[in-house]
Each structure stands twice: as C-alpha cells, then as structure tokens.
Amino acid sequence: MKLRVGLDVGGTKTAALIVNEAGRPLGQAIQPTEADSPQRLVDGIRTTIDRALHDADQSMNDLVAAGVGIPGQVDPIKGTVRLAVNLNLSEPYPLRHALQEALGIPVALENDVRTAxxxxxxxxxxxxxxxxxxxxxxxxxxxxxxxxxxxxxxxxxxxxxxxxxxxxxxxxxxxxxxxxxxxxxxxxxxxxxxxxxxxxxxxxxxxxxxxxxxxxxxxxxxxxxxxxxxxxxxxxxxxxxxxxxxxxxxxxxxxxxxxxxxxxxxxxxxxxxxxxxxxxxxxxxxxxxxxIPPDYSAGVMGAVFLAPAPTPADRQEENEKSREAVPPIVVKQ
Ligand SMILES: [Zn+2]
CATH class of the missing domain: 3.30.420.40 (ATPase, nucleotide binding domain)
Incomplete structure (x- = not known):
C-alpha cells in the first residue's frame, strides 16, 4: 500500500484524511489543534495522522507523502509559515522540515485557502x-x-x-x-x-x-x-x-x-x-x-492532491490504477 494523507490545520481543529493510490478515502480523524508551541503543533499533527491511520486500519509504514493546508502566509518553496496568528506563529517557522523530520516522508505545505x-x-x-x-x-x-x-x-x-x-x-x-x-x-x-x-x-x-x-x-x-x-x-x-x-x-x-x-x-x-x-x-x-456541497471537505481533499508525487515508478503504477473509475470523493465532516 502507498498511502497519502491530507491535513487541514485550522485555528481550533485539525482534520486528516488517508487515501490509497487511487485517491479513495480509507480513514479520517479530527482533533483539537495544539498551538501552544511549534513543537506541540507538530506533535499534534502527528497524533492526528496516527488516529486517521488507526481509523483506516493502516500503519505509518505505508504512508508515502503528506499534504498540509495551514492558515497564514506560506512559502511553499522554503516550506515556512508565518503570520498564522491563531497558531502563535508570527515569525517564519520551517514547518515542512519539522514535519518531514517527525514523519519521515515528503510533505507539501500550502496556505489553507489555496489548499481548499x-x-x-x-x-x-x-x-x-x-x-x-x-x-x-x-x-x-x-x-x-x-x-x-x-x-x-x-x-x-x-x-x-x-x-x-x-x-x-x-x-x-x-x-x-x-x-x-x-x-x-x-x-x-x-x-x-x-x-x-x-x-x-x-x-x-x-x-x-x-x-x-x-x-x-x-x-x-x-x-x-x-x-x-x-x-x-x-x-x-x-x-x-x-x-x-x-x-x-x-x-x-x-x-x-x-x-x-x-x-x-x-x-x-x-x-x-x-x-x-x-x-x-x-x-x-x-x-x-x-x-461547494457541505459534505465535500475541500481542505483535506486539496491537501491530499497537493501531497508530493511519488517516484516515477510509483507514478506509473498510480496512473494505471487511476484509470479505473473512481467515484466522486465525498468526505463526511
Ligand atoms: Zn481588512
């Protein structure tokens, strides 16, 4: 299994959605956002992913990439976020690097509205x-x-x-x-x-x-x-x-x-x-x-689609799989 996770980090709640190679949702979790410090934020995101993996009956070993939407001014090249007032991040914080260290997988970071x-x-x-x-x-x-x-x-x-x-x-x-x-x-x-x-x-x-x-x-x-x-x-x-x-x-x-x-x-x-x-x-x-319909969660779905593309060999496999008909993805809040 090559799973991706999409995360929508809000001022109060963080939502995570696990999808398989074909983009089909397997599990999700919503947790309060921990914003006391950048380290708490990273730990909280990790916990939310763990819960979503548990919901999907999958393990961290199968996770290959993550996409994260977060409020604030994001530099997607440097992987930093700043001016996220609700998250106590006023100075640029290298959140992508911190998450890649914590998760051991490539992470894409983007502003929450752009992600949605x-x-x-x-x-x-x-x-x-x-x-x-x-x-x-x-x-x-x-x-x-x-x-x-x-x-x-x-x-x-x-x-x-x-x-x-x-x-x-x-x-x-x-x-x-x-x-x-x-x-x-x-x-x-x-x-x-x-x-x-x-x-x-x-x-x-x-x-x-x-x-x-x-x-x-x-x-x-x-x-x-x-x-x-x-x-x-x-x-x-x-x-x-x-x-x-x-x-x-x-x-x-x-x-x-x-x-x-x-x-x-x-x-x-x-x-x-x-x-x-x-x-x-x-x-x-x-x-x-x-x-947009209220049962489609544009934030987590956008984050899933922004998660870094796998290696060329994986992508070939994914292209073949995605040719199978996939129904519109609807996520319950
Ligand atoms: Zn104004």
Whole structure:
C-alpha cells in the first residue's frame, strides 16, 4: 500500500484524511489543534495522522507523502509559515522540515485557502473539464484561492486572492487589518454576527447561522444585514470574474453552510448586478457560480492532491490504477 494523507490545520481543529493510490478515502480523524508551541503543533499533527491511520486500519509504514493546508502566509518553496496568528506563529517557522523530520516522508505545505481551492478544483472537474477557477472562502475571514491554466496561482508573496481586505467603503466598520470597510468587515461570519448582536430577544450573542435563519424567516433587521453581506459578496464574485476571467467561482467555508439562507440572497444580489449591466450578464451567468456541497471537505481533499508525487515508478503504477473509475470523493465532516 502507498498511502497519502491530507491535513487541514485550522485555528481550533485539525482534520486528516488517508487515501490509497487511487485517491479513495480509507480513514479520517479530527482533533483539537495544539498551538501552544511549534513543537506541540507538530506533535499534534502527528497524533492526528496516527488516529486517521488507526481509523483506516493502516500503519505509518505505508504512508508515502503528506499534504498540509495551514492558515497564514506560506512559502511553499522554503516550506515556512508565518503570520498564522491563531497558531502563535508570527515569525517564519520551517514547518515542512519539522514535519518531514517527525514523519519521515515528503510533505507539501500550502496556505489553507489555496489548499481548499485545489480541492474545489478537483471537485468541480468531476462534472466538467475545467482549466481555471476561483474559490471564495467565506468563514471567520474571507479570501480567494485561484487556479489559473490548471495551476495553483500564488502571486509574488503567496497572497494572491486575499480580497477580504479590499476596502469597499472608507466610512464602513473598522476591520481587524486596520482599514475601514473591508469586505471581511461586512460579510465574514464574525462581522455578520456582531452586526446582529442586539437582534435576539433574549440578549444572547447570535451565531452567524442564527442570523441567516432569522433573515430567511422574515426578520427585517437580520435580512438587511444578510442582504448587505450578500451584495458585497456578489460584487466580490464579479470582481474575481472580471480580474481573472475564470470559468467558475466556487464558494465554500463555514458561512456557506447556512445553505439556502446563504445562497438565495447571494443569487438575488447577482441578479441585481446582471439586471443593471449587460456586461455583468455575460460575464457572470448564474451557472458559473456554485456553492461547494457541505459534505465535500475541500481542505483535506486539496491537501491530499497537493501531497508530493511519488517516484516515477510509483507514478506509473498510480496512473494505471487511476484509470479505473473512481467515484466522486465525498468526505463526511
Ligand atoms: Zn481588512
């Protein structure tokens, strides 16, 4: 067996998925992320892999490569990560080297949104041939990952697609980055929840999902917050299409799990842009924009697909195996 593992390291949870040569999932694990120190982080990742291997009924000896998606600014050439505030990694830390030492296998390291974009690209290609895609992640933060000409596009500093901090309105709310009126300050989960802080009758702080549910249920003030966020997101989708002329925009991330309550106002806001502009109509047809299904974990799947390719002999074997029909891979959260 030549197994690969994909890891999605989040601020609070780390998910691991083990796949076989044909990319078929064999086992998975989700553990709290250990972020007290870089060493704890490495140890925690190792433990999560061990649990996933146990779930797959496999051993470390069969693992040949790992892919890791992690929040922060990643230098995939040097294998370092920095500015991962939730993980206490402010200075560049050579995480790839540390993981390769701990695991004894080649490791690919990539920013989490870019990793999820790679997973979304593989998902979208199941239904149609595709060369380019923008993945817009809407969760605690907002960022896009780009696939251009079939390759992950990182930009000069690994920051391509960080559109959450594009200021949309200088008179808007203050953003965590210091600017005013950033996309994130309107449409990320915490922004929606805090804009709706006073809405529930019992005085509790609502979750983002609750705000979407209130809006879908006809609560006017909640609907205004959701519609404002949807308007900004629709413009962000249009911005991605006009900047990169990608074939698809896929939305994912925690906030999109509000499902219909998220999607309906977004589609409505895109309709409004199209109604006003024939250019928007031709560049942003409804079918170009899709929401990733909640049971497809773009983060771990992207990490699996980013795991370093095996040796040429292995690759030949893998090519032969992958010619067998593999069903779309769906991972339960
Ligand atoms: Zn900002």
């Amino acid at each position: 974009a790679w997973g979304a690209y593989h998902w979208a290609r199941h239904s149609a041939p595709l060369n380019s895609l923008a993945y817009l992640s809407v969760g605690t933060g907002i960022a896009a990952g780009l696939i251009l000409d079939g390759r992950l596009y990182r930009g000069a500093n690994g920051m391509a697609g960080e559109i959450g901090h594009i200021p949309l309105d200088a008179t808007g709310p203050r953003c965590v980055c210091g600017s005013y009126g950033c996309l994130e300050a309107y449409a990320a989960g915490p922004a929606i929840a805090s804009a709706a802080a006073t809405l529930p009758d019992d005085g509790h702080m609502p979750t983002t999902n609750e705000v979407y549910a209130l809006a879908a249920g006809g609560h006017l003030a909640a609907a205004r917050i959701v519609e404002r966020a949807a308007g900004h997101l629709a413009r962000a989708v249009y911005l991605l299409l006009m900047t990169y002329d990608v074939e698809k925009v896929v939305l994912g991330g925690g906030v999109t799990r509000a499902a219909d309550a998220f999607e309906r106002p977004l589609r409505h806001a895109m309709d409004n842009l199209r109604a006003a502009s024939s250019l928007a109509s031709s560049m942003m047809p409804d079918e170009k924009v899709v929401i």
